[in-house]
Amino acid sequence: MQPRAVALAITACALLATPGQAADPPSPEAVVDAFEAVLGPIRTHRPSHAKGTCAAGHFVATPEGTRLSVAPTFSGQRVPAIIRFAVGGGNPNAPDTARLTRGLSIRFETPAGDIWDMANISVPIFGSPTPQALVEGLLVRRPDPATGQPDQARVNAFVAANPATTYQGRWLAQNNPPASWATTPYWGVNAFRFRGQDGEVRHARWVFEPRAGTLRLTEEQMRTMPADFLADELRRRVAAAPVEFDMVLQFPGPGDDLTNPTVAWPDDRPRAVVGRLAVTEVAPGPGGACDPISFMTLDQAPGVEFSDDPTLHARTAPYAVSLSRRLQ
Template sequence: MDADGLLAAGLLAAGIGLGATPGAAAEQEVTAQQVVSAMEKAFGVTPGERRNHIKGTCAAGRFVGLPAATAYSRSALFSGQPVPVVARFSLAGGNPRAPDTARTPRGMALEFRLDGGALQHMTMINTPVFGAAQPKTFLDQLLAMQPDPATGKPDPEKLKAFRASHPDSLAQAKFLEEHNPPASFANSSYFGLHTFRFVDRDGRTTPVRWRFVPQDGEHPLSDEELKTLPADFLERRLIERTRQGPLRWDMVLTIGRPEDPQNDPSRTWPEDRQQVKVGTLTIDSATPQKDATCEKINYDPLVMADGIAPSDDPVLHFRSPSYAISFAKRAAGQ
C-alpha cells in the first residue's frame, strides 16, 4: 500500500468511520478491533503473520485492459497497456496449517501498479457471495467458531444457533457445501463480491460487479481427492503450472441496474444482467510467500485509482479498518 493508503487506513482504524454507513445502527455496534480480536481467538495468533488468509502464495504478472471497459471507466487500468500485477493466492482463515482440502474460500488478491505510483487493489474469493450482509454477522460467526475449552473445537450448538439467527450467512455456506474446492488456484473463478462504481470520462457512474474467470477452466477436486490428498498441495501445483507457461484469467464485468442490491454482498444479481469482458490477467510466476513481494502488502480493497469508486456496502467499508489493524500487528511482529 502507498503512504496515502496507509494513512487513510490508519485513520479508519483509529475510529474514524469504522465502516458505518449513515443510518446503519447495527454496523455501529461493531468495531474493527472486535473483529480482529475474535479472529485471533477463533484461529490463534501466529506472530508477524496475517490474521485472515494466513496461508498463501505469491505470484506476479500483468493485466491488459480492453477498449470495451472505457465505455464505463476512465481508469488507467484499461489503457490497453500492460499493467504490472503483484498477486497473492490464499486460503481463508487464520490457521497456517489448514488443509488445502478444507471447504473454505480461496482468495485472489491483486495489486495493480499503475503509472505515476498509483495503485488499484482487487481482493476476491472464489464464492459468488459473501457470508454476511453486515459486519455484525461476520463478528457473530467468529464468536460462534471460537473453540470450546473442553474440546478444543467449536461448539456445534453455537454454530447451529448462529446459522438459524443469521440468514444472510446461508447462501455462501450452501455454495461451499455444494461445491468441492478447486483442484488448483489456477482452476477457479474469483469474485469481487461487492458492488463498485465505474466512473467514465464525463463523470457518469455505473454499478458493476467483477469476477476473474480462468482460461484453464474450472476443475473441482473429486470426492476421492478430498479424502486422499495431502494437507499442502495448492502452492506446489500453482508453482508447477506457471513453470509450464503463463496462466490467464478473463476479467468479466456484470453491469448492474438501479433495482439490483448494491450494498449487500450476500446476494447475487440476476443472471440476465449484461456481461462484458474488460481485460485479461496473466500470471507468469509463483513463489512461496516468505520474503516475497506480496508478503508485506496490505491488500486493502479500498485502495483505488481514479475511475473506480466504492459503493456504500457496509462490509466493503468495514474491511479497510480491519485490514489496517491486522497489518499493524503483523508489521510489529505481533
C-alpha cells in the same frame, strides 16, 4: 482481565445488547479482536486466507475496460501486479483439499505509482451480510476456556437468527474445491461504482474468469490429494505458459441488491470483459513480495469507487490493523 479481553467483552456486550436492531459498525480493532478471539493472537500470518503463495504478473485493460473506467489501471497500458493465491480460513497449514474459499489478491501498481488493492474469492458470495454479523459470528464461535470448544447452543441460536451467514457454506458444500488455483473464477463479491469515459457512473461486481476453464477436484481427489499441491501445480503451469484470467464486470438488473454481498446477482445480467490478468511468476517457496503487504480493498477514485455496501466500507481499516499486528 487483560485490556484486550475487556475491549472484547465491551464489544460483545454492545453487539448483543440490542438484538434485532442495527448496531453501530464495529471498530477496525474490534473486527481484528474478534478474529483473534477465535484464532488466538495473529502475529505470523493473516487471520483470513492464512495459507498462501506469492506470485506476480501484469494486467492490461481491454478497450471496453478503458471506456468503462477512467481509473489508471484501466488505461490499456500494461500494469504490473503483485499477486497472492490463498486458501481460506485462519489455518496456515490448511489442506489444499479443504472445502474453503480460495483467494486471488492483487495489487496493481501503474508505472506512475497509482496503487489499487483487491482481494477476491472463489465463491460468488460472502459469509456475512453486514460487518456486525461477521463480528458477532466470530465471537459466538470463541472457544469456551473450560472445553476448548465453542458453545454450540449459542452458535445454533446465532445461525437461526442470521440465515444469510449460511449461504456461503451451502455454496461450498455444493461445489468441490478447485483442482488448481488456475481453474476457478474469483469474485470481487462487493459492488463498486465504475465511472466511465462518458462521465456515467455504473454499479458493477467483477469476476476473474480462468482462461484455463473451471475444473474442480473429484470426491476421490479430495480424499487422496496431498495437503500441499496447489503451489507446485501453479509453478509448473506458469513455467510452461502464463496463467491468465479475464476480468469481467457484471451489471445489476432491476431489484438486484447493491449492498448485500451474501446474494449473487442472476447469471443473465449484462457483462463486459474489461481486462486480462496474466500470472507470469510464482515465488519458488514461502515468502515473497506479497508477504509483507496487505491487500486492503481500496478504491481507485475517480474510476472505481466504493458502493454503499457496508461490508465493503468495513474492509480496508481492519486489513490495515491486522497487518500492523503482524508486523509488530
